[in-house]
Amino acid sequence: MGRSAFRQIGAERAAEWEEKGHGRRHFFPHRLFQLPKCGPDGYRIAERMCGEQQLDHHWQLLLYADPTLVERFPRALFFDDDLIWHQQHFGRPGQVASATVLIRPDALYSMVHHADLVQRVGRFREHKTQIEKQLGGWPWMLVNGALALAIERGIRTVRTPGARLAMQNTDESRDVQPYLFERVYDRPLAELPGAVRRDEWWEVEVSTAAAAVLMPVPGEEPVHEEKTVCVMHDVERGLGHPADDPELARRADESGDEALAAMLAAEALAGVRATYNVVGTLLEDVRSAVEPHGHALAFHSFDHSDDGDQLHRCREVDYRLKGYRLPQSRRTPETTDTNLAFHNFEWLASSPPALEAETPVLQGRLVRLPVTLDDFDLYTGRQSYDEWEGELLDHVERAPYTTVGLHDCYAHLWLPRYAELLEKLRSRARLRTLDEVSADVLMSAAV
Numbered sequence: 001m002g003r004s005a006f007r008q009i010g011a012e013r014a015a016e017w018e019e020k021g022h023g024r025r026h027f028f029p030h031r032l033f034q035l036p037k038c039g040p041d042g043y044r045i046a047e048r049m050c051g052e053q054q055l056d057h058h059w060q061l062l063l064y065a066d067p068t069l070v071e072r073f074p075r076a077l078f079f080d081d082d083l084i085w086h087q088q089h090f091g092r093p094g095q096v097a098s099a100t101v102l103i104r105p106d107a108l109y110s111m112v113h114h115a116d117l118v119q120r121v122g123r124f125r126e127h128k129t130q131i132e133k134q135l136g137g138w139p140w141m142l143v144n145g146a147l148a149l150a151i152e153r154g155i156r157t158v159r160t161p162g163a164r165l166a167m168q169n170t171d172e173s174r175d176v177q178p179y180l181f182e183r184v185y186d187r188p189l190a191e192l193p194g195a196v197r198r199d200e201w202w203e204v205e206v207s208t209a210a211a212a213v214l215m216p217v218p219g220e221e222p223v224h225e226e227k228t229v230c231v232m233h234d235v236e237r238g239l240g241h242p243a244d245d246p247e248l249a250r251r252a253d254e255s256g257d258e259a260l261a262a263m264l265a266a267e268a269l270a271g272v273r274a275t276y277n278v279v280g281t282l283l284e285d286v287r288s289a290v291e292p293h294g295h296a297l298a299f300h301s302f303d304h305s306d307d308g309d310q311l312h313r314c315r316e317v318d319y320r321l322k323g324y325r326l327p328q329s330r331r332t333p334e335t336t337d338t339n340l341a342f343h344n345f346e347w348l349a350s351s352p353p354a355l356e357a358e359t360p361v362l363q364g365r366l367v368r369l370p371v372t373l374d375d376f377d378l379y380t381g382r383q384s385y386d387e388w389e390g391e392l393l394d395h396v397e398r399a400p401y402t403t404v405g406l407h408d409c410y411a412h413l414w415l416p417r418y419a420e421l422l423e424k425l426r427s428r429a430r431l432r433t434l435d436e437v438s439a440d441v442l443m444s445a446a447v
Contacts, residue, residue, distance in 0.1 A: 004223050004443040006031040007148065007216035009141075011068065020212050022191070026137030029066035030096070032145045032216055033446040034059060037365050040086045042100030043341040045112055045169050049161065052102055052109075055341060055365045059101040061110070061145055062088060069134060070094040073127060083123060084116045087320055090439035097138040099146060107157040107203075110146040111166075113139060113184050143188040147213045150206050158204040162186055165200035223444045227429040229396055230403040230437060231422070232275040232349065232371070233263060234325060235286055239279055239304040240409055252409035259411040260286060263418065264293055270422040272431040277325035277349070279304050280317045296433035298323030298349070308334055311343040319344070323434055326350040329371070337364035347438040349403070359401050360437055362445045367438040374405030378413040385414065389421060396428045403434070 011029040018024050038046075039060040046052040064070075070078070070093050078084065078093040089095035097115035101108060115138045121131045143160070150158050161169070163181035170176060186202075189195045194208025234240075237256045238249030267274055276290050280302035290297060302313040304327050311324075311334060324340060326332075329351035340348060347367040352358050355368040362368075372395055377383040383391070396402045406414060414421070425431060 002223060002225070002444050003220045004033065004446045005218065005220050006033050006064075006446060007145070008032075008066075008219045009214060009216045011066065013214060017214050020214060022140065022212070022214075023137075026140040028069060028135055028137060028141065030069075030141055031064045031066065031094075031219070032148075033062040033064070033443065034101075034149060035062060035442055035446050036362065037346070037442060037445075038341045038344075039098055039100035039112055040088065040114075040344060041171075042112055043338070044344075046100065046102055046109070047342075048169055049111060049165070050102060050104075050109060052104070053338070055337060057102050057104055058341075058365055059103060060088075061099040061101050061142065061149065062090075062095060063097040063115075063138060063142055063145060064092065065094040065096050065135060067094065072130070072134070077124065077127060078117070080124075081320075083120050085120060085320070086114065086116055087322070088116075090443055091436055092443070096135050097142050099142050101146065101149070103153070103155070107159050108146065108150045108153075108155045110143070110158060110160045113142055113160075113166075115139075115142075119180070139184045140188045143192070144214055145216070147192075147204065147206065147209055148215050151210055151213060151215065156206055158206060158209075160185060160189060160202045160204075162197065162200050162202055223440050225400075227396075228401050228437060229425050229429040229431050230275060230369075230401075230434050231267075231272070231425070231431060232277055232325070232403060232405050232434060234300050234374075234405060234407045235260070235276055235278040235282060236300060236304050236327075236407065236409060237279075237282060238409065239281075240327070240407065248409060251412075255411070256408055259408050259415060260289060262415055263406075263408075263411070264289060264295075266415075266419040266422060267295070268293060269419060270426055272422060272426060273433050274431075275323070275434040277323070280310075280314045283317050296323070296435040297321055298325055298347075298434065300325045301327045306330075306332055310334060311339055311345070315343050322346040322438065323369075324348050326354060329354045337366050341365055346442070347434060349434060360441045362441050367441045369403060369434050369437060371405045372399075372402045375407055375410045375414055379407075379410045385417065388414075389417075389424075393424060393428070396425065401437075402429070 008031045014027050017027045038058045099110045100112040121128045163185040166185045189202040194205040238253040241249045275296040277298045277300035279300050299314045302310045324345045349369040352370040357368045
């Protein structure tokens, strides 16, 4: 997967920031990553604010605190799911802020500015003062980064929403506090030369503002390249065979809890984490058993049918899960790249033909994660267990990436030897979740 590019502003440049007319209290050393993906709610809000429907215009600007700052805080703080609510850290400590960016022929638009670490740190009172003191200038650093990106790409105009427009387009369930939106969306722009209000937008003439921009310098960091195996479970109970094999469906429903407990026990014994793709109607039933072990959760449709509105109904169950696994590896008219982006999905898992990919790849602002083989041939009797395992292990030996899909409804066919299989896989490769692989694909795509 190679290396991840970033732009960096080091601690030694604090005086330079002040010389450009900015307040010292807003400065902190950081790294900026430019990712070719939609930010959280990015597609939805860009469509609403700008009428934008082209996926390839979407970028995400991610701001990470410099490693020297990260070391001052407990590492776990940067991965707490309640604190880092949007989960945009991609497995790396120090993620502070994010902006959805549109790069269009007329201008660069920077929208949906948020910083979970700072804005939600009240949940961790013992760190609140230092986080706000050290990183509270994130709105200024984020705007500086957007302007630097425009300068780098020769873009003449930058537009960002004013506080009122941003509030109008935020989640209606949130308790909107105007002061916070003004601090994020108005104050940094009001201090910039070349920035004027036009209707509900701030518009910045880049050539005029350039003198106030602290340009970051390029850098890069390594991304994992080790041999990887992903074990994923499609948790569907009897929903996969209600009509064609009702007896299997009945047994799968009856034995589902027992099978799940056995899977988790084997993985705990082996010290590995898997990915559980769960049908939305079952998620709340299994979540409490799966999550405490550190496994990744993803959706396997809402009800394992081809009925429309699967994505929307999944998001009514959970808004943050990153992945979507296609039932029976069939891509429906609903599961286009655009619809998946609209509903905040970052990765899609399916067969290589369905994805037109043999290895993990970012395409259409979506990470495609091909499933090498699953256990369907065990169910049909086309392969014995030994034949199936041999094919799997042979692929692991030959290829840098393998994903094996296991259905809970077929667990009786492989579960008796699952612990042994995990040991064989672990001896040949590093076992990782699909969330982890997706994160590395995305970070490798940073430019």
